[in-house]
Amino acid sequence: MSDTQREALRQQALAEINLLDTPPEREFDALAKVAQRMLGTGMSSITLVAPERQWFKARCGPLAAETQRAQAFCPIVFETEEPLIVADTSLDPRFATSLFVTGAPHIRYYAGVPVRVRRADGDRVTVGTLCVLDEQPRDTTPVDLELLTELASVAEALIEARTLALCAAKTAEEHRMAVERLERERRQFKRAEGMADMGSYRYDIEKRSVAWSDGVFAIHELPVGDGKPTGDIMGALLEPDRTTFRTAVMRTLDTGEPFELEADLLTAKGNDRRVRCSCEIELAKGKPAALIGLIQDITEQHRLETRLRHQARTDDLTQLANRAEFHRLLDARLHEARAANGDVGVLLIDLDGFKGVNDALGHAAGDAVLRLVADRLRSSSYERWLPARLGGDEFAVVVPTDLGRADLDRMVRRLLHDLEIVMDGQGHIARVTGTIGIAWSSEALHDRERVLRHADAALYAAKRTRKGTAQTYQLTGPPRQVA
Structure with a gap:
């Protein structure tokens, strides 16, 4: 597909969601404010890119309601459909002479990620961006980019929910009444908010x-x-x-x-x-x-911001921490361990046979397996563990800093038993087990990327030996078999 055709597809998708030039909405405003606060920048926006202009559905900081498309930052994310990070605009030849850099709002830092919508044919098309900006140059960490991407997924969910409500109003009376009820509740909320708050x-x-x-x-x-x-x-x-x-x-x-x-x-x-x-x-x-x-x-x-932060940090299916939140929690534990000369254990868990559940019993059964695994990781048997779902059938755990290696080995053997799950239905039976890789932060110099690489190496060593087992990474020699 040519660039011209792709641009036409994006503009068509933007028109279909009927969001351009609509009045402010509290949910989008709150999301922009959460992005600004969580990444500590002076400005943020949820931006929609039209043929000749960019328009802000929500904005924080000294940003106009809309600007021309030329020389702006968000259209590049819109056109490439990839994140854009500019640590110092004055040093970037693409933007150094931009009106938005040399004049108000004097942008020196920009980080933006695509906001996409799913069309009826299943194709995900970029319609805008979620971005943060600042008047001072700064560096972007991987966690910042992950957090911004997670918040963009919340923006996508808000747009999808809004679009579904509008479509429902056109197709059936029952849906029309539901939309009217939601709008009535919103008006009631606004009136209550205006009464001497x-x-x-x-x-x-x-x-x-x-x-x-x-x-x-x-x-x-x-x-x-x-x-x-x-x-x-x-x-x-x-x-x-x-x-x-x-x-x-x-x-x-x-x-x-x-x-x-x-x-x-x-x-x-x-x-x-x-x-x-x-x-x-x-x-x-x-x-x-x-x-x-x-x-x-x-x-x-406060409740809305708390809910949005929870959504940005939580896996929707299992209600465990997501990848970005897991990295944040692990970094905190590693910092504590480094200061106290302690040790942190990390588990990477991969489910064996999970694809067979989806193939034989359907995705609903697969989702049930993932929720069951999450419930078992949250059980009282593993009190004070910090479990997360990294994606797909991959899970991770940060164990308490006061848990010794011998105690962890004993608990891992129990966990392997708890991860044995049998699902049946429609005349089929599928069995799921878990394979575990274990690493300790002291052997990785309390570095997150290194300790995760160690755990990953131990995980795949265990898989090569026998699925449904656990091994611990060792600096010298092969990984140690736990169970």
Whole structure:
């Protein structure tokens, strides 16, 4: 297929999802904000690329609603359908003279990955990008790229869900009613959000009295009185946030510097809230007279961001950690082990006979096997293990740092037994076992890539010997047979 034909296919797919030039939507805005916060950049966007322009479905930072396509970064990801990383735009001849580099928003760093949609024929076509940008050059780690790719998959899921809802509205009355119900619930949510979800307070330093606006009473689920609450601002905050808030207030009184923080709050009706609090000093005749600030109910936003972070870090089928989250957890354990001169054990697990389950019993049975394996890895027998699904029929585990090699060998023998699964149906029987490769971080200098290579080498050594067994990597000599 020529470049012209591929471009026409992408533009057709973009038109089919009916997303270009639509109003802001909370889910997409929250996803862009999660990408910005998790990768620590000044800007982020979910971008759709039209023939002559690029348009932002969601954006964070000093980005216009849309820009011309020429000299922009996202169209390159759109056209190549591959990730693009530019550590320093001023050093890249493709972008050094771009209007977006030499002028506002002065982009010096860019990282973007494709956002694709699946068409009726099964072909996945790029319609835009998920990207993060910054005014300062920076390096991108493999974990950053993996995280950005996982967040792009969430964007794809949001687009797919939205597209399915629109299609359903056109094909059947039942679907139309479902879409209307979703839209009604969204309007109800927006109205509820607009009902005093923010309030102000003032603490008189000399009188030691506090006054609340009506909005603060609403957040605390208290009846609005004469502005005088029965308790102080900190009384409803939960620990450790109460201590953090008190410490910040004392620092503001000492230094005059304002602060802003998020905290958990328990309302008068016993309901949990997530709030954002700010505080600064009010001066009178050059002297501190009061502490003033705002309290905003961000419960729904916090829950949505938490849910999106969970989706970005979790394998949807098994609800185990996904590959990117496994790497993050392993890096943390390796850092702890390096600091404490300890040792971390890593297991790589490959299921034997899994393809036979799919071939003989169907993919639903294969999915059931994967969920069963996940349940067994989460069982109390393997308490404090950190299991993950890396993809397909591959799993991995980080074992507790205080688990010795002899104890791990004993538990691995039990795990091999737990991974023996027999599935039957439709007149067929399929058997699945697990083969395990084990490696220890001390023999890999606590380096993630090296310890995973060691575990992988032990895994395939075990497979060559006999499937359904386990071997431990050794620096010298062949891998040691465990069971």
